[in-house]
Amino acid sequence: MLQAMRGRAGAALRRLAVAARTMAGASGRARLFDVRSREEAAAGTIPGALNIPVSELESALQMEPAAFQALYSAEKPKLEDEHLIFFCQMGKRGLQAMQLARSLGYTGARNYAGAYREWLEKEG
Template sequence: MAGAPTVSLPELRSLLASGRARLIDVRSREEAAAGTIPGALNIPVSELESALQMEPAAFQALYSAEKPKRDDENLIFFCQMGKRGLRATQLAQGLGYTGYGEASPAGGD
């Protein structure tokens, strides 16, 4: 997936073990409800652009989590196969987020 930083599985495991990763599951609510990585925040890719532009208090009220900051390191978007994770990463980049990446297996969904 050219143009987006990708986090390998060993890198992701290391970041998670050290508590330095902020994971955002960009799959649908139904997909995330069926199972996700523990601690991941679910924001469907269809909502991500508006979510990242919300005021922090509105984001907190809607997602029950602190809004990511533009300079947060290790903000990692993931989906099932990679296509939505790539799209989310590109959206974040376009909105000025600098410490992002995508964790995905090969393929597209």
């Protein structure tokens, strides 16, 4: 059973990686941002995603890079980054996050409309 779960999870991760590469293009690199609450993300998230709750996103994207690195242990996205993918549980907060990021000049912001719920259904 555990092996079967790993197999399905691995297949879902491969599908997500292909989707991210497709969104990013051949030379780009997609970055995933989970904009759900810390509690929601702690219960499970898409591997490799950085959790920044939507309530913190505006201030996070306006931080100096060193402050962002210190707080989130990750490199701050750059305005010119082409493939910043935001997601939440069902799609609404991900859309809000994408719109906010774009309003701050992150023109490469995208929303994973299927959200964590879709990813989890495909994973399991």
